[in-house]
Amino acid sequence: MATAKSAPGASFRQPAALFSSRSLVVIALRLAGLALVDAFAVWFAARLINDGEYLLALFVAVITLGINAAFLFEGMYPYRWFTPGLALLILMIIYPTLFTLYVAFTNYKDGNLLTRVQAEDVLLSRTFLPQDAKTFNWTAFQSSEDSSRWALWLIPTDGQGEAIFAEPGDATPASKVDLGDYTLDEDGIPTGLPGWERVPFAKTIAILDSVLSKIQFGEDESTFMLNPKNPTKQAGRFEAKYALNEDGTLYDRETGVTYQAMKGTYTPVDGPHKNAQGQVTDVEGVPLSVIRPGYYVPIGLDNFKRLVENDRIRGPFIRVFLWTFAHAFLTVFITFWFGLFLALLLNVKFTPGRAVLRTLLLVPYAMPAFISVLVWKGLLNEQLGVINKFLTSLPLIDAGPRWTSNAGWVKAAILLIQLWLGFPYMMLITTGALQSLPGDIYEAARVDGASALQQFRHLTLPLLLVSVGPLLIASFAYNFNNFTIVELFNKGGPPISPDQPAGHSDILITYTYELAFGSGRGADYGFASTISLVIFLMVALITFFNFRFTQSWEEISENV
Amino acid sequence: MKKHLTLLVVIALIVGALPALTSAQAPSLLIWTDETRAAVIEELGASFSEEYGVELVVQQLGFGDIRDQLRIAGPAGEGPDVIIGAHDWLGELVTNGLLAPVELGDKAEEFNPGALSALTWYEDSQLYGVPYAIENIALFYNTDLVPTPPETWDEAIEISKALMDEGKAEYGFIRQIGDPYHFYPIQTAFGGYIFGVDEEGNYDAMDVGVDNEGSIAALQWLQGLIKDGMMPSSLEGGDAEALFQDGKAAMYITGPWNLDRFKTAGVPFGIAALPAGPDGDPGRPFLGVQAFMVSAFSENPLLAQAFLTEWVATEDVQYALYEKGNRTPAYLAAAERVEDPYLAGLTAAGAVGQAMPAIPAMSAVWTAWTDAITLAMQNPDQDAVALATAAAETIRAAAAGE
Numbered sequence: 001m002a003t004a005k006s007a008p009g010a011s012f013r014q015p016a017a018l019f020s021s022r023s024l025v026v027i028a029l030r031l032a033g034l035a036l037v038d039a040f041a042v043w044f045a046a047r048l049i050n051d052g053e054y055l056l057a058l059f060v061a062v063i064t065l066g067i068n069a070a071f072l073f074e075g076m077y078p079y080r081w082f083t084p085g086l087a088l089l090i091l092m093i094i095y096p097t098l099f100t101l102y103v104a105f106t107n108y109k110d111g112n113l114l115t116r117v118q119a120e121d122v123l124l125s126r127t128f129l130p131q132d133a134k135t136f137n138w139t140a141f142q143s144s145e146d147s148s149r150w151a152l153w154l155i156p157t158d159g160q161g162e163a164i165f166a167e168p169g170d171a172t173p174a175s176k177v178d179l180g181d182y183t184l185d186e187d188g189i190p191t192g193l194p195g196w197e198r199v200p201f202a203k204t205i206a207i208l209d210s211v212l213s214k215i216q217f218g219e220d221e222s223t224f225m226l227n228p229k230n231p232t233k234q235a236g237r238f239e240a241k242y243a244l245n246e247d248g249t250l251y252d253r254e255t256g257v258t259y260q261a262m263k264g265t266y267t268p269v270d271g272p273h274k275n276a277q278g279q280v281t282d283v284e285g286v287p288l289s290v291i292r293p294g295y296y297v298p299i300g301l302d303n304f305k306r307l308v309e310n311d312r313i314r315g316p317f318i319r320v321f322l323w324t325f326a327h328a329f330l331t332v333f334i335t336f337w338f339g340l341f342l343a344l345l346l347n348v349k350f351t352p353g354r355a356v357l358r359t360l361l362l363v364p365y366a367m368p369a370f371i372s373v374l375v376w377k378g379l380l381n382e383q384l385g386v387i388n389k390f391l392t393s394l395p396l397i398d399a400g401p402r403w404t405s406n407a408g409w410v411k412a413a414i415l416l417i418q419l420w421l422g423f424p425y426m427m428l429i430t431t432g433a434l435q436s437l438p439g440d441i442y443e444a445a446r447v448d449g450a451s452a453l454q455q456f457r458h459l460t461l462p463l464l465l466v467s468v469g470p471l472l473i474a475s476f477a478y479n480f481n482n483f484t485i486v487e488l489f490n491k492g493g494p495p496i497s498p499d500q501p502a503g504h505s506d507i508l509i510t511y512t513y514e515l516a517f518g519s520g521r522g523a524d525y526g527f528a529s530t531i532s533l534v535i536f537l538m539v540a541l542i543t544f545f546n547f548r549f550t551q552s553w554e555e556i557s558e559n560v
Numbered sequence: 561m562k563k564h565l566t567l568l569v570v571i572a573l574i575v576g577a578l579p580a581l582t583s584a585q586a587p588s589l590l591i592w593t594d595e596t597r598a599a600v601i602e603e604l605g606a607s608f609s610e611e612y613g614v615e616l617v618v619q620q621l622g623f624g625d626i627r628d629q630l631r632i633a634g635p636a637g638e639g640p641d642v643i644i645g646a647h648d649w650l651g652e653l654v655t656n657g658l659l660a661p662v663e664l665g666d667k668a669e670e671f672n673p674g675a676l677s678a679l680t681w682y683e684d685s686q687l688y689g690v691p692y693a694i695e696n697i698a699l700f701y702n703t704d705l706v707p708t709p710p711e712t713w714d715e716a717i718e719i720s721k722a723l724m725d726e727g728k729a730e731y732g733f734i735r736q737i738g739d740p741y742h743f744y745p746i747q748t749a750f751g752g753y754i755f756g757v758d759e760e761g762n763y764d765a766m767d768v769g770v771d772n773e774g775s776i777a778a779l780q781w782l783q784g785l786i787k788d789g790m791m792p793s794s795l796e797g798g799d800a801e802a803l804f805q806d807g808k809a810a811m812y813i814t815g816p817w818n819l820d821r822f823k824t825a826g827v828p829f830g831i832a833a834l835p836a837g838p839d840g841d842p843g844r845p846f847l848g849v850q851a852f853m854v855s856a857f858s859e860n861p862l863l864a865q866a867f868l869t870e871w872v873a874t875e876d877v878q879y880a881l882y883e884k885g886n887r888t889p890a891y892l893a894a895a896e897r898v899e900d901p902y903l904a905g906l907t908a909a910g911a912v913g914q915a916m917p918a919i920p921a922m923s924a925v926w927t928a929w930t931d932a933i934t935l936a937m938q939n940p941d942q943d944a945v946a947l948a949t950a951a952a953e954t955i956r957a958a959a960a961g962e
Contacts, residue, residue: 111656113631113657114635118635202613203612206587208860208863228862229662229663232866233667292654312954381794494938495930495934495935497935498935499951514927
């Protein structure tokens with residue numbers, strides 16, 4: 001109510017402030033800043049539209065509108081403090097999520113990486129030399145009167161036949177060219193021509209693209225051009241290899257085969273040669289394959305079908321799924337109990353040197369996990385590692401555990417590393433929670449005759465879980481996707497079998513990575529997005545339960 | 561004072577604008593290269609710039625980043641005109657339409673034919689780059705422990721046994737786990753192969769040889785070594801290199817990328833051809849070819865091609881690239897000039913080499929065959945036949961387009 005009373009007072013002051021020079025400057029600065037942001041956004045969005053990134057352009061537009069609203073309307077005042085955060089949230093969380101969702105329904109992968117326009121451009125720029133056509137060595141000539149006029153002196157590469165002087169629109173056999181006062185040099189090239197100047201080779205390199213490649217030399221019907229694949233040495237009657245039909249099919253002018261884009265991949269559909277099964281073949285009867293590059297298009301549920309139907313992929317999926325859960329759960333379980341155990345020890349007032357110990361025990365947490373895992377990897381090496389060397393030096397032990405090559409031991413090794421990396425965090429959070437527990441309830445418990453164990457079981461633990469519980473679930477969700485440790489320690493290995501694309505220690509995220517990008521397989525973003533989506537749904541489910549559990553613990557704390 | 565300042569600003573603006581004006585006239589080429597090659601291109605490229613009036617802009621990226629960034633920057637129109645890459649990138653770059661084909665014409669004869677065939681894409685028989693270096697693996701041996709390198713694997717094992725019995729070395733011959741690339745010389749020595757070759761010399765994806773008698777024999781031979789305690793089973797590349805570098809292992813298969821490391825470490829070593837198998841089959845390494853390639857999205861495609869044929873395909877440039885990179889030049893005249901005992905050993909091993917397949921089915925080899933070799937080494941008692949068969953079936957399924 002107090003705020004409502006003060007409101008009229010504020011509105012009284014405002015008009016006065018509006019006309020003061022300081023406030024005008026502030027408003028002008030604010031508008032100028034806004035104008036700058038808008039100018040940048042317009043430029044950025046225009047570029048995005050130019051590149052065909054319509055969805056991202058839309059997001060940029062929405063964010064910009066939001067920023068404008070927040071700074072122009074007084075009612076939106078509180079949002080001003082949110083705008084940077086909200087803008088980043090939309091750009092870096094919501095947009096990628098939606099984009100992943102979209103990609104999951106497309107064939108965006110190696111071979112179908114370009115947009116349709118880009119793929120067509122690449123294919124239409126390809127050339128071929130008709131079978132009976134010759135190639136020529138060329139020398140450039142520039143008109144003395146009109147410096148934009150160029151011509152080529154063409155000598156057949158194979159040395160057979162006559163040289164040709166070709167200018168735009170006209171080609172003259174060498175014997176009919178008037179040399180004037182000039183002569184042919186030892187290569188058979190005139191040192192100059194009346195009205196033309198011979199251009200030294202070195203000067204032609206810089207104008208290859210800007211001038212020479214744009215000119216069609218010779219008569220209109222059969223023009224010469226520089227060989228796009230070997231421009232400095234060769235010219236000839238090169239022709240475009242592909243022509244785009246009106247229905248979007250691609251016609252190969254060299255072989256007469258027609259290609260149709262099937263789900264973004266140009267597949268031969270018709271041609272001069274076919275075999276008994278109706279496949280388009282080359283002259284020798286070998287079936288023709290698709291031509292690359294293709295482009296990416298939506299393909300509906302194909303990626304999801306592949307996930308469900310392909311035995312090779314689905315087979316290990318269940319196994320990987322179970323270990324992912326076990327790995328995350330066990331990691332949280334062992335790190336929590338060990339961390340809590342240490343926290344309880346260090347919480348006892350008469351433990352000497354607790355402060356130092358507490359600090360020291362945090363070291364594993366402070367070290368980058370990346371380094372720690374590599375150190376552990378060295379320690380756990382089966383033959384050369386310190387641990388196994390020590391074990392085998394003991395009497396009665398012939399061989400140490402097979403940390404990296406046995407399905408069970410590799411899991412034990414990963415949990416061991418997780419324990420090392422994770423207990424300091426659990427110690428940290430449980431120490432904090434223990435210290436905030438009220439002392440009087442323990443006094444009451446002691447009066448009632450509760451033992452230390454009973455105090456722990458009925459007071460400490462439930463109260464602790466109220467504050468630590470949500471963190472445990474967060475830790476579970478984090479370890480659910482703990483890529484670093486599993487990938488770095490043993491790359492998900494050891495392999496299950498050569499015909500299964502997963503290893504014994506693979507979790508969902510490393511399995512996805514291997515399927516989508518691993519081992520030079522080429523990138524399949526569409527399929528990777530599909531699996532990511534499935535993982536996302538699972539983590540979302542966990543988060544949902546997180547809220548549920550949190551509520552139930554709150555009930556406990558209310559009852560205490 | 562204020563007048564002078566204004567004048568200064570105006571002059572600074574004019575001077576600053578000058579290069580922009582002149583460069584608007586001279587076309588420029590953007591080249592993406594890794595650190596090793598950048599210096600050579602900047603030094604020797606100056607002569608190309610001067611002679612032809614073309615500006616060369618060199619941008620340094622990590623070697624792998626060149627490939628990964630090209631797929632993003634190329635189609636967006638912000639990519640380079642020319643890149644430096646490896647021939648096994650063709651599978652990815654050509655199927656994505658990111659490279660423009662190249663023709664060498666008469667100059668083709670001046671190159672190592674193996675290097676050119678490695679850069680020829682099997683689907684359209686087009687050349688997709690001008691090679692400058694060939695690399696392959698060979699047998700590196702510690703000259704203190706092994707005075708004369710073995711010519712067959714039988715000899716190699718005898719030497720290993722003698723060294724281990726006398727306690728001179730922890731191990732004789734070692735190799736890392738998995739890794740079909742480093743296993744191929746052993747596989748071929750025993751009569752195995754990965755993909756067969758058709759009449760035209762192209763790899764045939766449907767002819768998979770990882771489950772033939774020779775490949776299985778090679779796996780079993782490896783398992784025997786591990787069972788006899790002659791070789792550790794769980795080495796990664798880095799561990800194995802360290803063992804060789806410290807003189808604890810006498811023989812190791814690796815490539816020129818380790819030359820500098822071993823030289824610096826001071827381990828006395830020599831390089832020899834890979835040992836032959838029981839029936840006298842030579843151990844064939846895979847050849848890797850490094851090349852200059854033209855982006856399909858270059859704004860100056862002809863100029864980029866001219867850069868390749870007029871500059872990259874010259875003896876001096878190729879020799880200078882060798883001096884920086886320690887790899888055999890692909891240009892024959894430059895290769896003849898090289899006098900280096902280490903490189904001679906590598907070249908001897910590469911003489912029977914085969915271009916590493918760039919066909920898409922190769923990706924299944926990197927997964928399935930790696931798994932089979934890994935499992936065979938980890939479990940020396942596991943049936944090698946079953947492992948090889950499972951790997952072969954997976955590769956065949958991938959080749960059939962599953």
